[in-house]
Amino acid sequence: MAEVHINQITKSYGNDQIIHGIDINIQDGEFIVIVGPSGCGKSTLLRMVAGLETITSGDISINNQVVNTLEPKDRDIAMVFQNYALYPHMSVFENMAYGLKIQKLAKSEIENRVNNAAKLLQISDYLTRKPRQLSGGQRQRVAMGRAIVRNPSVFLFDEPLSNLDAKLRVQMRLEIKKLQKRLKVTSLYVTHDQVEAMTMADRLIVMNKGIAEQIGTPMNLYEHPQTTFVAGFIGSPAMNFLSVKTKDNKIEIPVSGKILDIKTNIEQPEAILGIRPEDIEIVDSNSSDLKLKVSAIEPLGADSLIYGNSEGFNDDLVVRVRGKTEFTEGDTFHVYFKREKLHFFHTITRKRLQAVA
Amino acid sequence: MIENRPLTTFFSHLVLLCGVLVVAFPLWVTFVASTHDAVRMTQVPLPLLPGNQFLVNLKLVLFSGLEGSGSPPVGIMLFNSLIMAILIAVGKISISLLSAFAIVYFRFPFRIAFFWMIFVTLMLPVEVRILPTFAVVANLNMLDTYWGLSIPLIASATATFMFRQVFLTIPDELLEAARIDGASPLRFFKDILLPMSRTNIAALFVILFIYGWNQYLWPLLITTDRDMYTVVMGISQMLEAAEQAPDWHLIMMTALMAMLPPAIVVLIMQKLFVKGLTETEK
Ligand SMILES: Nc1ncnc2c1ncn2[C@@H]1O[C@H](COP(=O)(O)OP(=O)(O)O)[C@@H](O)[C@H]1O
Ligand SMILES: [Mg+2]
Numbered sequence A: 001m002a003e004v005h006i007n008q009i010t011k012s013y014g015n016d017q018i019i020h021g022i023d024i025n026i027q028d029g030e031f032i033v034i035v036g037p038s039g040c041g042k043s044t045l046l047r048m049v050a051g052l053e054t055i056t057s058g059d060i061s062i063n064n065q066v067v068n069t070l071e072p073k074d075r076d077i078a079m080v081f082q083n084y085a086l087y088p089h090m091s092v093f094e095n096m097a098y099g100l101k102i103q104k105l106a107k108s109e110i111e112n113r114v115n116n117a118a119k120l121l122q123i124s125d126y127l128t129r130k131p132r133q134l135s136g137g138q139r140q141r142v143a144m145g146r147a148i149v150r151n152p153s154v155f156l157f158d159e160p161l162s163n164l165d166a167k168l169r170v171q172m173r174l175e176i177k178k179l180q181k182r183l184k185v186t187s188l189y190v191t192h193d194q195v196e197a198m199t200m201a202d203r204l205i206v207m208n209k210g211i212a213e214q215i216g217t218p219m220n221l222y223e224h225p226q227t228t229f230v231a232g233f234i235g236s237p238a239m240n241f242l243s244v245k246t247k248d249n250k251i252e253i254p255v256s257g258k259i260l261d262i263k264t265n266i267e268q269p270e271a272i273l274g275i276r277p278e279d280i281e282i283v284d285s286n287s288s289d290l291k292l293k294v295s296a297i298e299p300l301g302a303d304s305l306i307y308g309n310s311e312g313f314n315d316d317l318v319v320r321v322r323g324k325t326e327f328t329e330g331d332t333f334h335v336y337f338k339r340e341k342l343h344f345f346h347t348i349t350r351k352r353l354q355a356v357a
Numbered sequence B: 001m002i003e004n005r006p007l008t009t010f011f012s013h014l015v016l017l018c019g020v021l022v023v024a025f026p027l028w029v030t031f032v033a034s035t036h037d038a039v040r041m042t043q044v045p046l047p048l049l050p051g052n053q054f055l056v057n058l059k060l061v062l063f064s065g066l067e068g069s070g071s072p073p074v075g076i077m078l079f080n081s082l083i084m085a086i087l088i089a090v091g092k093i094s095i096s097l098l099s100a101f102a103i104v105y106f107r108f109p110f111r112i113a114f115f116w117m118i119f120v121t122l123m124l125p126v127e128v129r130i131l132p133t134f135a136v137v138a139n140l141n142m143l144d145t146y147w148g149l150s151i152p153l154i155a156s157a158t159a160t161f162m163f164r165q166v167f168l169t170i171p172d173e174l175l176e177a178a179r180i181d182g183a184s185p186l187r188f189f190k191d192i193l194l195p196m197s198r199t200n201i202a203a204l205f206v207i208l209f210i211y212g213w214n215q216y217l218w219p220l221l222i223t224t225d226r227d228m229y230t231v232v233m234g235i236s237q238m239l240e241a242a243e244q245a246p247d248w249h250l251i252m253m254t255a256l257m258a259m260l261p262p263a264i265v266v267l268i269m270q271k272l273f274v275k276g277l278t279e280t281e282k
Helices: A042-050 A092-102 A107-121 A136-149 A166-183 A194-200 A218-223 A228-233 B006-033 B038-042 B054-064 B074-105 B111-123 B130-139 B146-153 B157-169 B172-181 B185-196 B198-213 B217-222 B231-241 B248-278
Strands: A004-013 A016-026 A031-035 A057-062 A077-080 A154-158 A186-191 A203-208 A211-216 A240-247 A250-253 A258-260 A270-275 A280-283 A290-299 A303-309 A317-322 A332-337 A343-345
Touching: A004 A042, A016 A042, A016 A211, A031 A042, A031 A166, A031 A194, A042 A057, A042 A077, A042 A154, A042 A186, A042 B172, A077 A136, A077 B172, A092 A107, A092 A136, A092 B172, A107 A136, A136 A166, A166 A194, A186 A194, A194 A218, A203 A218, A203 A228, A211 A218, A211 A228, A228 A240, A228 A270, A228 A343, A240 A317, A250 A270, A280 A317, A290 A317, A303 A332, B006 B248, B038 B248, B054 B074, B054 B248, B074 B111, B074 B146, B074 B157, B074 B185, B074 B198, B074 B231, B074 B248, B111 B157, B130 B146, B130 B217, B146 B198, B146 B217, B157 B198, B172 B185, B185 B198, B198 B248, B217 B231, B231 B248
Parallel strands: A031 A186, A031 A203, A077 A154, A154 A186
Antiparallel strands: A004 A016, A004 A057, A203 A211, A240 A250, A240 A270, A250 A258, A270 A343, A280 A332, A290 A303, A290 A332, A303 A317
16 A cells, blocks of 8 residues: 655657656555547556656656666556556466466465465456466456555556457446445556546546646546646547627627527636536427537437537537437437536637636 | 269378388388398398398397497497487477567567577578687587587577567467466466477477487587497498498488487377477367
8 A cells, every 4th residue: 555646747759759757656555547638648658657658857756766767566556557468478376476486386385375365356266377368357356456466555557458359348447436436546547538437536637649648537627627628638539618708797609699598707808618418408499508409319318418509509419408309310309408517618718718707 | 172072082181101111111120120130131022021130130230230330339329319309308498489489579679680680590500600619619628518509590580580479479468467466477487388289399309309419410410429429320320331231220220210219209109299289279
């Protein structure tokens, strides 16, 4: 168990800077999820913590010890890889025991630890099998087991569930989370899947192009995204964005000419309004903010998504309604934006604006 | 492709049968010749059915050798060939494994230069550099030794490239997992790379054993001591050295003996051999 401090870390490959100065302070036992689109540098960051990648500048400390120059094995970490990285010629038992054997632990101790981990992960029946004789989910468990037997201070996960099918993914993410709560080991978990991130994280870090856009609890990020990137990345379907005009402390939606009945102290003449699909209501024309024409309908079972369009829009506006919808393609409908759920962002910096006075 | 047309099946079998006959007939003649005595072998037509002298010929060849041929008993030559072939195969495999390991997993200065130097040796088989190599071996006092027979044939670019290719297919994460597990580079080599290249090593062993076994020019050049002769060069010695008509029955028996060890190696390693050449999944 340990605190992890990542301090102004950067990474360059030659002249390409991949990570641009990231700060994270991780509490003991915390489950931190790093989420971001593919190629944003998540793996690189994690691998620097693991010691598999050199650090260009800044430092990383685990348990108040700077580990920048330590070998991976001396950092007291364990890592789970996306493709599991099990040794194909070794049995499940040997896979889990390999690191302990190198540490020259007593045979009885090794057996003890492996058997306990196997029990915990429900793979005791497969200990003599080779990895290729296991299903994806079972391999994933073995990879977890190999991490657990080391008794590390920090678990590092690099997209461990990406190779599993959807159902197993949901099941394993719950299990990993439970296991982590039980073992209370500080964990850093990388994923590109925002649902995984939201459901697993104590706190999550949204990364974009090598910077940490925002760090916070999942609900905090959902309710108060600090940039349009975070707003668009967290939540599914993504937040809708509209350009709006602001004048005389009022906000106008140019497409419909509607002036929103809220006061604002935004100083710029223009801003980006963000509203989540679930925060839009379908109303009659009296209280309409915007009139839309249905361009597509997606029934999800419990909810339905209505894609609406209007002249002057590039992208469809997505509205989420409970249950079924009576609309069909081509119908027109009126929507109302819940005032307390509006987000405003700067058109250029794309940062959140504290809009409402 | 699965087809079920009787005519096609018939013709493909016919072609295969012809192929087998072409390959098998000389072998059969060799075998038949080794079972007759000297007199029968000088008469025309040559026999096509086995005689009863097999054991007599075998004993003669293995333990006393061919009179007047200047060759030692075939037993000794077989033993020499065996040692040379094994030294070459094991030596080539060891060196190639290590150099492929270095090239794939280490970033050292002039790595690319070394890579190309190894590559260039592809163009320099023993036959091309035979005189300087002979001089070197002679200066090192390795004429008429097993080392002299095998070392110059050991350096091998092909095997290095093959292992490089094998190592490149092994995912990087395996190395990283091993590093986190605390394995040193050599430990990684021994515990993970070696077992994972098992089938490739076996396949290469078969190929290199036969390559070593079939060496002719080099042993001919550096062995002057009868007791260091190898069997492949021994056979031709028998042909040339005999003043009288060649003892075909004994020569054929020797040839038969010379063919056996490679065949045995192939048979034993067959399964691994095929796996090593075709297996892709790691
Ligand atoms: N060894 C490397 N050399 C050069 N560029 C690299 C190397 N490894 C990763 N990158 C680059 O770093 C960026 C981030 O990669 P990565 O951390 O793997 O992204 P993610 O895990 O978020 O998908 C990518 O643009 C990738 O091309
Ligand atoms: Mg990645």
